[in-house]
Amino acid sequence: MWSFADIRPDYSRAERVxxxxxxxxxxxxxxVAVPVLITVTAQNRSEPEAVLGxxxxxxxxxxxxTFSALYNMIESERWADLLRRLDHTGIYVKIxxxxxxxLLxxxxxxxxxxxxxxSSATLGSVLKLIDPGRFRWFGLALYLMMGWAVVWAGQSMLSALTPTVVWLIIAGGSVYTVGVLFYLCEQLPFHNTIWHVFVLAGSALFFIAIYVQILFGPQPVV
Known part of the structure; x- marks a missing residue:
């Protein structure tokens, strides 16, 4: 994600706010939500892999x-380059x-x-740390390929997920993908805000998918 200064120097105060x-x-x-999810997992799943995952x-x-917030909210020439690299690598790690x-x-x-x-997250992170601007289009393609991993996940993964979870993952991936269109529309007012709203919406759908799978997915055979 590019910062306001990189996208449009005249980004308005309303857009920044x-x-x-x-x-x-x-x-x-x-x-708030992550500790709750970890607690729910520990209480409802006996296998340590679930808690680890x-x-x-x-x-x-x-x-x-956090990286995205720091990069897009802090206006500092001294820290901008480092925060930009962390912001970009954070996306790979999150996917x-x-x-x-x-998978666990x-x-x-x-x-x-x-x-x-x-491995893809490591490759993408290294490239972004080396030069976040040079590999922009390759990085974007890698984001999308990783995000749609469910498409080529194979029957072993899909059969272990409840139908509701599969649809939540597809919905989350679709929301992210549509959001990319706004991310690329750099001259559209509030485009950065809109893009980040889509990121939050997609993240929420995946969070719900994980929560549902933890509670209602197949339990280990004792």
Whole structure:
């Protein structure tokens, strides 16, 4: 995600304030919801992999939202470049982290997909840390490919998910994808705010998907 100064130097105060409100809402919600999800998982799932997967997801979600908030809300020439790199890498980590709880649950058995996602996240993060602007289009394509991992996840993963969870994942991916269109419309007023609203909406859908799978998905055979 580009900062306001990179996108449009004349970004209005109203646009800045609106985007700041969206970020504060996102970070605050995550800081409240993630501990609740971890607690619910620990209380309802006996396997440690489930708790580990949700913990990884929670950390990734909070990091992504925090990096984005810092980058888009702090106007500092000294820190702008570093925050931009962290913001971009946070997205890769969040995508891989979001799929981790699903892939660690019993019955999924898709280690190849898990390794592929985190390998892609590592590659994308390294490229963004080296030069966040140079690999913009490749980075965007990698974001989308990772985000739609459910499409090529294979039967082992899809059969372990409840139909509701599958539809929530598809809905979340669709929301993210539509949001990218606003992200690319750099001359549209409030486009950055709109893009971040779509990010929060997509994140909320994936959060609900994980919550539903934890509570109602297949339990390990004792």
């Amino acid at each position: 609106s985007d700041g409100i969206v970020h504060i809402l996102g970070v605050t919600s995550a800081l 949700v913990f990884v997801y929670g950390v990734a979600l909070v990091l992504m939202l 891989a982290g979001t799929y981790t709880p699903f 649950l019993p019955g999924v058995q898709a280690p190849g997909l898990l390794i592929g996602l985190w």
